[in-house]
Amino acid sequence: MASPPGKAAQNEVFDASKQAKAPSHLLRNPPLPLPAVRIALVSPAVGYGLFAARDLGPDELIFHERPLLTALFNEKFSADRALVLSQVAAYRAALAAHRTREVTAVAFPALAARFAVAPVGFEEAVQVLEGGMGMNLVGDGGGGEGRQFAGSRVTRKEYEAYTGCLKVSGSVSEADAREAVLDFFKHYAFQVPPNPNGGGSSTGSGGGGGSAMVGAASTREACIYLLGSLINHCCTPAPASSSSTSSSSSPSASCPSSLTGGGKNKDRSGQQQPGPNCSWRIGPSGLAHFVKPRHICVQARRAIREGEQLTWDYGKREKGFVCECDTCRDGLMGGLGSCNVL
């Protein structure tokens, strides 16, 4: 997932003194310990996506999640061997650890294949997809860990069609490994704000880490999340048709305005709600002080209907894929949000 973070990310600096002053009506409650999201496969080309398992309210904090793995990052990213090796090491550790081995391989099978790890069979994968993918969600502190996760709707046919397209490497040289993790971090990682223990926060509607990576002045950490890193991109409509979207979205110039809008993402009143429906923050802030450093918190930017896919705008960075979002594909065959898998 790397372009500049959204404007909100650039402007927002955590100030502990403001936390106490935040008006109580603006303070956010932690996510409800109720199933909120589930995983489904969108298509073999797009891979997984995250979908609302119930109606979600505007501004609702949907889930917060610990990182699956953390590695170093700086703007010399691709040139700095030591940093890339830290990513290779972090990924290999996740692949080797008993607790995360299958989860890592099922969540990111394309990367696993580049490390010569064949896709997990469907019977095993389904255990992970039903429960393991929620293991890093933060609960209500009363044993509710993972409760916001509602499992998956991935069928054998879909899973086998997806993993059947993957080419499993025979052997992996160090150069192959470095190239594979570079690609992966570019598209899936989120940059952690500096001094996380000092309470800094990073926000955006761009996702998949890459969005947060360009422009870093010094070495930072980048995190991969099990659910947050599986949220797909949706282009923000061109300004002329973006009146119903909320703030914190990175503008995208990648979609022809003639394909924006349309009738897929309508709220109950029938009002059109085009564009990305979620935003994210990493670490605590005055409004969501319960989010821990390095943890990602995903928030609804508007009402989201059960079955709708969660999306955010990855930003202006080079995306490296043919976009199939609603904004781009409306009026054609239907975009990501129309994949109602419930």
Ligand SMILES: C[S@@+](CC[C@H](N)C(=O)[O-])C[C@H]1O[C@@H](n2cnc3c(N)ncnc32)[C@H](O)[C@@H]1O
């Ligand atoms: C952060 S990952 C999202 C999870 C991914 N779908 C998966 O299963 O691994 C980003 C990758 O998902 C795919 N993707 C995300 N949004 C997309 C979109 N709007 N259209 C097509 N592919 C998309 C692209 O392959 C992209 O590099």
